[in-house]
Amino acid sequence: MKLFKASGSVGQSTLWSLFALLAALSNFAWGAVGYVHEASGDVRVQSGSAAAKPVKPGDTFDPGVTFRTSGNGNAVIKFEDGQLASMQPNTQFRVDQYSFSANNPKAGISAIKLVQGAMRFVTGLIGSTNRDNVRLAAGTATIGIRGSDMTLVVSATGAVEAATVVHGGIVLQTPAGTTNVGAGQFSAAPVGRAPTPVAPIAAAPAAVQAVVNTTAATVLPVNTPVAVQAAANAATAVAAARSAQAASAAATAAAAAAKGAAPAVAAAAAAQAARASATAAAAQATAATAQVQANTQAQAVVATAFQAGATPAAPPAPPAASAAAQVVAAAAVPVATVATVQAAAAAATQVARTAASVAQTASTQATSAASAATTAATQASTAATPAAAQAAAAAAQTAASAAGAQATAATAQVTVAAAATSTTQASVQATAQAAATQATAQAQAATAQVQVATTAATQAATATTAAGAQAAASAAQAAASAAGAQAAATTAQATVATVATTAVTQQTATVIQAAQAAATQAVTQAQAATVQSQTATVASNQAATATTQVAAQAAASAAQAAASAAGAQASAATAQAAVTIAQVTGTTVQMTAIQAAANQAAAQAQTATAQSQTAATAATQAVAAPTTAAAQVAAQTAQTAAQAAQTTEAQATAAATQVTVIVPVVVPVVAPTISTTPILVSAIDTLPATGAGPAPAVTPTVTQPTITPTVTPPPILCGGSPC
Numbered sequence: 001m002k003l004f005k006a007s008g009s010v011g012q013s014t015l016w017s018l019f020a021l022l023a024a025l026s027n028f029a030w031g032a033v034g035y036v037h038e039a040s041g042d043v044r045v046q047s048g049s050a051a052a053k054p055v056k057p058g059d060t061f062d063p064g065v066t067f068r069t070s071g072n073g074n075a076v077i078k079f080e081d082g083q084l085a086s087m088q089p090n091t092q093f094r095v096d097q098y099s100f101s102a103n104n105p106k107a108g109i110s111a112i113k114l115v116q117g118a119m120r121f122v123t124g125l126i127g128s129t130n131r132d133n134v135r136l137a138a139g140t141a142t143i144g145i146r147g148s149d150m151t152l153v154v155s156a157t158g159a160v161e162a163a164t165v166v167h168g169g170i171v172l173q174t175p176a177g178t179t180n181v182g183a184g185q186f187s188a189a190p191v192g193r194a195p196t197p198v199a200p201i202a203a204a205p206a207a208v209q210a211v212v213n214t215t216a217a218t219v220l221p222v223n224t225p226v227a228v229q230a231a232a233n234a235a236t237a238v239a240a241a242r243s244a245q246a247a248s249a250a251a252t253a254a255a256a257a258a259k260g261a262a263p264a265v266a267a268a269a270a271a272q273a274a275r276a277s278a279t280a281a282a283a284q285a286t287a288a289t290a291q292v293q294a295n296t297q298a299q300a301v302v303a304t305a306f307q308a309g310a311t312p313a314a315p316p317a318p319p320a321a322s323a324a325a326q327v328v329a330a331a332a333v334p335v336a337t338v339a340t341v342q343a344a345a346a347a348a349t350q351v352a353r354t355a356a357s358v359a360q361t362a363s364t365q366a367t368s369a370a371s372a373a374t375t376a377a378t379q380a381s382t383a384a385t386p387a388a389a390q391a392a393a394a395a396a397q398t399a400a401s402a403a404g405a406q407a408t409a410a411t412a413q414v415t416v417a418a419a420a421t422s423t424t425q426a427s428v429q430a431t432a433q434a435a436a437t438q439a440t441a442q443a444q445a446a447t448a449q450v451q452v453a454t455t456a457a458t459q460a461a462t463a464t465t466a467a468g469a470q471a472a473a474s475a476a477q478a479a480a481s482a483a484g485a486q487a488a489a490t491t492a493q494a495t496v497a498t499v500a501t502t503a504v505t506q507q508t509a510t511v512i513q514a515a516q517a518a519a520t521q522a523v524t525q526a527q528a529a530t531v532q533s534q535t536a537t538v539a540s541n542q543a544a545t546a547t548t549q550v551a552a553q554a555a556a557s558a559a560q561a562a563a564s565a566a567g568a569q570a571s572a573a574t575a576q577a578a579v580t581i582a583q584v585t586g587t588t589v590q591m592t593a594i595q596a597a598a599n600q601a602a603a604q605a606q607t608a609t610a611q612s613q614t615a616a617t618a619a620t621q622a623v624a625a626p627t628t629a630a631a632q633v634a635a636q637t638a639q640t641a642a643q644a645a646q647t648t649e650a651q652a653t654a655a656a657t658q659v660t661v662i663v664p665v666v667v668p669v670v671a672p673t674i675s676t677t678p679i680l681v682s683a684i685d686t687l688p689a690t691g692a693g694p695a696p697a698v699t700p701t702v703t704q705p706t707i708t709p710t711v712t713p714p715p716i717l718c719g720g721s722p723c
Helices: 010-030 125-129 206-216 228-260 263-307 323-331 338-382 386-419 426-462 466-500 509-545 549-585 591-624 628-662
Strands: 034-040 043-047 065-069 074-079 084-087 092-099 109-122 134-138 141-145 149-154 160-167 169-174 177-182 185-189
Touching (some): 034 228, 109 125, 109 206, 141 160, 160 169, 160 177, 160 206, 169 185, 177 185, 228 263, 338 386, 386 466, 426 466, 466 509, 466 549, 509 549, 591 628
Antiparallel strands (some): 043 065, 065 092, 084 109, 092 109, 109 149, 149 160, 160 185
């Protein structure tokens, strides 16, 4: 019996009634049948005659619900057997019947309908084990499943604008006729008419291709079975982590804005940002742990289903730049077997465990940094001298940057864990894992500066000379700049890690390579800033132990020059982080101007470093000078170099600002469904009848959108002035 046939029968009706009863009993015994993996914009769900309610990631659902997306709404839902539905804007999708048990996968059933709009649909174990038990309706047509990854577009009148297949096959049927659609092909079904002859996707009307291209670029979860509640918990935790990261970003932006205020005010804002970052890092650690639990329970479901005779489902196609590329990519996907699916599930769990461990460490260190920031803020408010207050404020800013870097590094780990159970290509996942590891290293480097700044703040508070106090304050500021630079490098590397979930970058390896190059340059600038922090510390110690006032002042000038050079390097690192983000998010319209400004910031940073070296050499000469006159000459040289470095830092900051005005330095976190353009489909009703020739070209109404960041980790706290 072919359950997808449009014509009904008493036997078929009785069978589906039995299926409905089994579904109800299954739901009573086992709970929800699926969950919302991702949702953005206005997405609502309605159960029966109840009022519709907003949808959020982690919501679970039962049969009898209808999902609706508005003009800016997107959603990805996943069923217990692994079945996926990725809904585009202005879409209505209904779950009529559903039942699945891993203990008896052959008895699973799924009856769903795309009422209108656009949707990518991927079959799970029900479709691969007993394909006739999947009944998919699309408008006024029915779809027979042959193990498929497809995109469907249905108009408001119920006409099937397009039924396209990436791999597998479908049977598109209306009361007037039937056609088989294979991989790489499309057909349409006008209301009351037979489906149109199949043709290559590349020959589809432009509007259809635009929709298919959008769904082709989507990063989906894998279509293997899940433990619904555990998977829902993970989705909820990831969404909560994003919210916490956004709150951290707001607090850190406020801290950056307060840097020009009185030291006590600036320090208090930095401490608040550090605490928000610690909260965000903890949320990321929780999300990573939830992913471990979801993956572990999913492994058990997969094992049970295969032992009960389930047939592995072909995996969804990986993200691609176009429908044609998607077909090519799909052709390269290996056939799923029990061994490969179980091995992939085990590997994903191990990736998640590692990510959770690293994220937990990041959370612990972010909490420690937040504590240090709070202590420094208290010191700034009670400092006895301006230099001591400035040093304490710099220490608070250092800790805030460290906490922010740790939160960002934890974000990268969560991204990697999520990618391990997605359709992202293995090579891209490897790139993301390497970048996340590098982000963790940069966050560690930022954290190391906290102790440097804390020590300098203590020296500034206990200094016995004005020169010694000012030198210590400069050393604290240099540490703040170094931590800010390392945080910028962390952001750059975490951005590279997002290639695992950012569809645009997967169009070409060249884009990823360009992002990696910019992130590597950010790391280089951060390392240079760290060297300048060390130089400032040496100069501060020279000032504290100098035996003459002239030598102490020369050392203080050297510390100031090093702080300026560190600030310039931090600005250059921030600019490179912005270039990285521009590459990953596809912000290429002004790329020439962005790259030129970033190069200018790097050149200024190099100049400031040379000026710092001049000041450091002069300070050493002043300390060792055999005469007062020689010491004074050296001190003057150090002072001149320090003033020049300060001017150069301002120029580097100005150049970096030109970049960050265009591209804010925030790690992009992109929802799996990326279309924000309403899907307007109405041309199908004017298509010629079957056999009347090819369909006319249609002006595109849906375009491939660029991705904009939706989650903002903490901005970078640079030295001397805001980034």
